[in-house]
Amino acid sequence: MIHASQMTFFLIGCAASLALLTLIVFEKVKVKTPKSPKPQDKREYYSKPVITRFETKMFQRLKNALPDHHVLAQVAFSSLITSDYMPTRNKFNRKVTDFVILNKHLDVVCIIELDDPTHHGKEDEDAKRDAMLAEAGYTVLRYTSIPSIRQLQKDIL
Template sequence: MFTSIQTLFFIIGCLASSVLLLMLLQHLFWKRQQFYQKPLITAFEQKMFIRLNEALPEHHILAQVAFSALITSNHFKIRQQFNRKVTDFVVLNRDMKVIAIVELDDPSHIGKEDEDQQRDAMLTEAGYTVFRYTSIPSARELRKDLL
């Protein structure tokens, strides 16, 4: 027959085994969240978005627009070059025509100047005008540049 100490060890062993089994099989009992919200634009980009709207109230400002919404190619390999790229802001006139693309370079762009030039070249070749800023210009400067 079991002594009280043996019974205690048996119960502890059963509990530890149950916890271990639950940890190993938890994905069967509880679904883990796979998707999470994230901010659409950074705080720095939010300031630029507000400034663009102040400067160009008669225009539409779009944020985080995929290159694939702006350019295309008949060649799959060329499309792969811009497939996952996103531009910061697109400025549309009342007729929904793109009048400018605005890129805002924060410190994360340091050392990526060549990549930025390639991105700009793609958009320019497609017929867009790209404006790149490292700081947020005044509303007056934006109107002067973009219009």
């Protein structure tokens, strides 16, 4: 005959074993709850203007000053220069020029950099950028304000 204390001990042992077995199974299986989808207004990618308002004014001025030329904005250095050496390429890999002026034959006439107040304190970096482009044979013109049509024609033509 089984005593009540033995039965209690047996039931407690069974319950503990069942709890331990349940923990082991859940740990092995680990049910992953799916992440909730992003709300419609939480996009990963957003559009942004290609050029600033200041650059837009310069773009218009360049178009008016040079009607027989093409004005390209935000051109990657990698479209203008290259190198056989990857460490050298890495120096210009993510750099962009403000404007590239092309003649009717699509040859580069010059590169224009428009330095707004965010360029203060970056003169050394700007000089290195200019040196890269100059070594590749380009003329770089830098302006801190938008020049007149006459000044642009004088400088570029």
